[in-house]
Amino acid sequence: MALTTPRTMPGTLELLPREQIAFQSMLDTIRRGFEVYGFLPIETPAIEFADILLTKSGGETERQVYFVQSTGALEQEGRPEHALRFDLTVPLARYVAEHERELAFPFRRYQMQRVYRGERAQRGRFREFYQCDIDVIGKDSLSVRYDAEIPAVIHAVFRALDIGAFTIQLNNRKLMRGFFEGLGIGDGEQQMLVLREVDKLDKRGAEYVRGVLTGEMFALSTEAADRIMRFVEVRSTSLADAHAKLDALGSGTETFEQGRAELREVLDTVAAFGVPEAAFALNLSIARGLDYYTGTVYETTLNEHLDIGSICSGGRYDNLAANYTKSTLPGVGISIGLTRLFWQLREAGLLKAADSSVQVLVTQMDAAQLPECLAIARELRDAGIATEVALEGGKLGKQLKYADRAGIRFAVVVGDDELARAAVAVKDLRRGDQFEVPRAELVKALRVELAQEEVLTPMR
Amino acid sequence: MALTTPRTMPGTLELLPREQIAFQSMLDTIRRGFEVYGFLPIETPAIEFADILLTKSGGETERQVYFVQSTGALEQEGRPEHALRFDLTVPLARYVAEHERELAFPFRRYQMQRVYRGERAQRGRFREFYQCDIDVIGKDSLSVRYDAEIPAVIHAVFRALDIGAFTIQLNNRKLMRGFFEGLGIGDGEQQMLVLREVDKLDKRGAEYVRGVLTGEMFALSTEAADRIMRFVEVRSTSLADAHAKLDALGSGTETFEQGRAELREVLDTVAAFGVPEAAFALNLSIARGLDYYTGTVYETTLNEHLDIGSICSGGRYDNLAANYTKSTLPGVGISIGLTRLFWQLREAGLLKAADSSVQVLVTQMDAAQLPECLAIARELRDAGIATEVALEGGKLGKQLKYADRAGIRFAVVVGDDELARAAVAVKDLRRGDQFEVPRAELVKALRVELAQEEVLTPMR
Numbered sequence: 001m002a003l004t005t006p007r008t009m010p011g012t013l014e015l016l017p018r019e020q021i022a023f024q025s026m027l028d029t030i031r032r033g034f035e036v037y038g039f040l041p042i043e044t045p046a047i048e049f050a051d052i053l054l055t056k057s058g059g060e061t062e063r064q065v066y067f068v069q070s071t072g073a074l075e076q077e078g079r080p081e082h083a084l085r086f087d088l089t090v091p092l093a094r095y096v097a098e099h100e101r102e103l104a105f106p107f108r109r110y111q112m113q114r115v116y117r118g119e120r121a122q123r124g125r126f127r128e129f130y131q132c133d134i135d136v137i138g139k140d141s142l143s144v145r146y147d148a149e150i151p152a153v154i155h156a157v158f159r160a161l162d163i164g165a166f167t168i169q170l171n172n173r174k175l176m177r178g179f180f181e182g183l184g185i186g187d188g189e190q191q192m193l194v195l196r197e198v199d200k201l202d203k204r205g206a207e208y209v210r211g212v213l214t215g216e217m218f219a220l221s222t223e224a225a226d227r228i229m230r231f232v233e234v235r236s237t238s239l240a241d242a243h244a245k246l247d248a249l250g251s252g253t254e255t256f257e258q259g260r261a262e263l264r265e266v267l268d269t270v271a272a273f274g275v276p277e278a279a280f281a282l283n284l285s286i287a288r289g290l291d292y293y294t295g296t297v298y299e300t301t302l303n304e305h306l307d308i309g310s311i312c313s314g315g316r317y318d319n320l321a322a323n324y325t326k327s328t329l330p331g332v333g334i335s336i337g338l339t340r341l342f343w344q345l346r347e348a349g350l351l352k353a354a355d356s357s358v359q360v361l362v363t364q365m366d367a368a369q370l371p372e373c374l375a376i377a378r379e380l381r382d383a384g385i386a387t388e389v390a391l392e393g394g395k396l397g398k399q400l401k402y403a404d405r406a407g408i409r410f411a412v413v414v415g416d417d418e419l420a421r422a423a424v425a426v427k428d429l430r431r432g433d434q435f436e437v438p439r440a441e442l443v444k445a446l447r448v449e450l451a452q453e454e455v456l457t458p459m460r
Numbered sequence: 461m462a463l464t465t466p467r468t469m470p471g472t473l474e475l476l477p478r479e480q481i482a483f484q485s486m487l488d489t490i491r492r493g494f495e496v497y498g499f500l501p502i503e504t505p506a507i508e509f510a511d512i513l514l515t516k517s518g519g520e521t522e523r524q525v526y527f528v529q530s531t532g533a534l535e536q537e538g539r540p541e542h543a544l545r546f547d548l549t550v551p552l553a554r555y556v557a558e559h560e561r562e563l564a565f566p567f568r569r570y571q572m573q574r575v576y577r578g579e580r581a582q583r584g585r586f587r588e589f590y591q592c593d594i595d596v597i598g599k600d601s602l603s604v605r606y607d608a609e610i611p612a613v614i615h616a617v618f619r620a621l622d623i624g625a626f627t628i629q630l631n632n633r634k635l636m637r638g639f640f641e642g643l644g645i646g647d648g649e650q651q652m653l654v655l656r657e658v659d660k661l662d663k664r665g666a667e668y669v670r671g672v673l674t675g676e677m678f679a680l681s682t683e684a685a686d687r688i689m690r691f692v693e694v695r696s697t698s699l700a701d702a703h704a705k706l707d708a709l710g711s712g713t714e715t716f717e718q719g720r721a722e723l724r725e726v727l728d729t730v731a732a733f734g735v736p737e738a739a740f741a742l743n744l745s746i747a748r749g750l751d752y753y754t755g756t757v758y759e760t761t762l763n764e765h766l767d768i769g770s771i772c773s774g775g776r777y778d779n780l781a782a783n784y785t786k787s788t789l790p791g792v793g794i795s796i797g798l799t800r801l802f803w804q805l806r807e808a809g810l811l812k813a814a815d816s817s818v819q820v821l822v823t824q825m826d827a828a829q830l831p832e833c834l835a836i837a838r839e840l841r842d843a844g845i846a847t848e849v850a851l852e853g854g855k856l857g858k859q860l861k862y863a864d865r866a867g868i869r870f871a872v873v874v875g876d877d878e879l880a881r882a883a884v885a886v887k888d889l890r891r892g893d894q895f896e897v898p899r900a901e902l903v904k905a906l907r908v909e910l911a912q913e914e915v916l917t918p919m920r
Contacts, residue, residue, distance in 0.1 A: 014505060017569065041480045062531060063531050068527070070578030080529075109477065118533075145830075272834045324465070
């Protein structure tokens with residue numbers, strides 16, 4: 001028979017079991033962080049009606065969407081009725097509008113699912129990837145205090161992920177908009193174009209950027225160009241410094257002052273949530289491309305790996321679901337693109353290799369001992385210890401090699417000698433040593449060993 | 461602006477948060493069971509190459525597959541290159557063939573993901589649903605002992621799910637095939653047709669079935685028809701009874717004897733794994749439609765809800781991935797269709813309403829107390845207690861009503877009176893009572909309350 005070459009679509013990240021265990025451990029850590037902060041789980045179907053996903057005037061989004069058709073639908077003409085979600089925000093908007101009367105507001109939801117984008121296949125670009133999102137949705141209004149809770153969640157999650165020091169950077173779109181309005185740049189589109197030029201400061205230098213801003217395209221005064229460049233370079237080093245730098249901006253338009261007041265309250269409340277001052281900072285260059293955000297905006301970077309870019313971004317928006325309901329639903333939220341983050345950490349050599357999720361292999365030297373092996377395994381499993389039995393039997397050396405290769409830490413050996421002494425031997429394959437325990441105390445002994453391990457490696 | 465009606469594709473099961481918590485709890489329980497039995501996680505992309513999914517000659521599968529195309533691909537002619545997986549078995553076969561050299565065999569994997577089928581929309585039929593699968597894959601050979609381990613896992617998982625008494629029913633395709641060969645029905649297709657008729661015994665009665673089997677279509681003798689009907693009615697009530705009923709079948713072809721020997725070993729080993737005799741039984745009517753299975757086959761039914769049908773099925777197969785590799789990869793596995801099971805349990809009123817995953821609401825009576833509320837929340841969260849803060853403040857009664865409606869059990873009240881006494885009040889909204897604890901002992905007190913709850917409701 002002709003074989004079909006086994007392969008996966010480019011742009012997907014398929015992992016070997018031990019990598020999957022490391023990935024799952026990150027998912028679990030994130031979920032635990034979201035839950036401990038009082039967010040509720042939802043899941044939405046991967047397939048949505050295309051008109052739900054594409055309410056906004058197409059463009060980039062429409063080009064990237066994956067349409068879905070059953071065989072019957074393929075045979076008909078016309079645009080497909082269904083498509084795969086490309087983010088978790090549009091499905092959230094649809095969900096909240098659809099179930100509005102059954103939800104309690106503020107609605108605090110977390111959602112950790114895969115999303116799909118028909119990207120050009122390219123290294124580090126994913127067509128299928130996990131997003132881990134939280135959002136708080138208010139009905140009619142939502143206190144700015146929720147904007148301060150989000151960094152507290154981010155901090156708890158990334159501290160628990162244990163991937164190095166990070167900084168949660170904050171800005172406010174009203175502050176930014178008011179600042180530009182004060183310079184006579186009232187149009188949002190124009191503001192974004194200016195910011196795009198200013199983004200080139202690091203690469204092209206101040207001379208180049210000043211040239212563009214004062215040139216034909218923007219026609220700003222040299223003074224305005226310099227003020228913009230100084231504005232976007234503002235970073236704070238502490239809470240007091242953040243307030244001082246906000247003071248130093250001088251007075252501005254009403255929108256500017258509103259944004260500054262919000263930012264001050266958010267910064268103070270972030271500290272009141274217990275986030276250490278070293279973990280968050282003002283960064284007035286953050287805009288978040290989308291028109292979507294209207295107040296606080298966030299980006300998070302790894303201090304030692306700025307090249308990775310933002311690992312967790314989001315912000316405040318005025319109205320989540322205007323396409324689906326007349327209700328006003330303001331909200332604030334963030335998203336972690338876990339597939340990309342995992343891939344980047346792996347590329348950078350920052351991922352610790354996970355042990356197997358299997359903690360013990362019960363070896364089998366002789367078929368006559370199988371019942372005893374199964375009894376041991378059962379006791380270990382009843383105690384919550386993940387256990388595999390070498391049901392095939394065979395040479396002990398081969399069984400131990402299998403355990404070692406699979407990343408299983410402990411091997412229990414039930415030999416005739418040990419059985420005669422009512423004892424079992426335990427090999428610790430990680431430490432490379434071995435000890436014997438009375439049969440009746442095996443579970444207790446392994447529990448102690450594994451509990452110590454958990455203290456040492458909180459990630460697992 | 462014209463609104464788009466928020467709605468989901470028929471055939472999907474979208475849950476409200478508290479239902480989602482109950483669903484997630486079942487997923488967690490299943491995963492814990494799979495892990496404690498030493499199965500390793502994998503996840504595969506939802507989108508596969510269509511030629512990988514459709515190696516077998518189309519038919520039913522091809523009609524149900526969802527094809528996937530980006531906008532660019534839509535504009536081109538021809539059959540789409542990609543499709544959504546319709547089960548987890550084909551992706552497993554592709555995965556094992558693709559990563560063969562990097563895996564340790566026997567490869568024990570679990571996989572809990574959604575699959576997609578373009579079914580006709582119909583009550584209780586799902587187009588998107590979770591499958592929770594385990595399989596053990598051997599290289600060249602795999603001991604029949606693994607066939608006995610699968611019921612042990614099923615038993616552990618369904619006991620932990622706590623959805624009522626269940627019976628894991630076993631049969632063996634070799635026994636069945638040998639039996640039919642002994643009656644001169646050597647063709648597998650023909651055997652399946654006979655079994656399909658015999659399936660109607662309950663509905664149409666023995667007279668009708670005997671009529672069909674001895675009629676034009678099958679032309680069996682009355683004796684053969686009666687033997688078939690007696691064979692498929694065999695059920696055991698204990699391990700000894702199972703052996704006795706296997707004895708009573710009399711001698712048969714070589715295939716028949718091989719199947720019987722396997723079935724005996726599997727039944728004995730299932731008992732050695734510690735599965736109580738009441739939880740498993742011989743059922744010689746089980747065939748599992750697929751040609752796929754070659755040895756042991758399983759179905760699991762809820763004793764009090766036979767109408768739900770099998771809630772966990774599977775079996776042994778000779779070669780997992782013949783379409784993708786020349787290696788011989790025998791295996792054994794089962795699948796739980798969790799979305800359908802959840803839906804059926806809900807329909808039957810068997811689902812206990814889950815509490816919120818949020819355990820405590822810290823109320824806020826006065827903005828001046830916000831720092832104290834946040835400090836309390838932080839301590840609770842650091843202790844792993846899922847906590848929400850009523851950041852909006854407002855009337856206490858409204859905050860308590862929100863907690864009650866959301867299914868949050870405890871509300872912490874920080875009033876001026878209590879603050880003056882260095883105490884906090886805790887309202888237990890489930891029990892409808894209230895107690896006061898010293899501020900410094902709040903975390904400890906709530907931990908004790910919640911630990912008691914876990915003892916009482918192991919599902920959460």
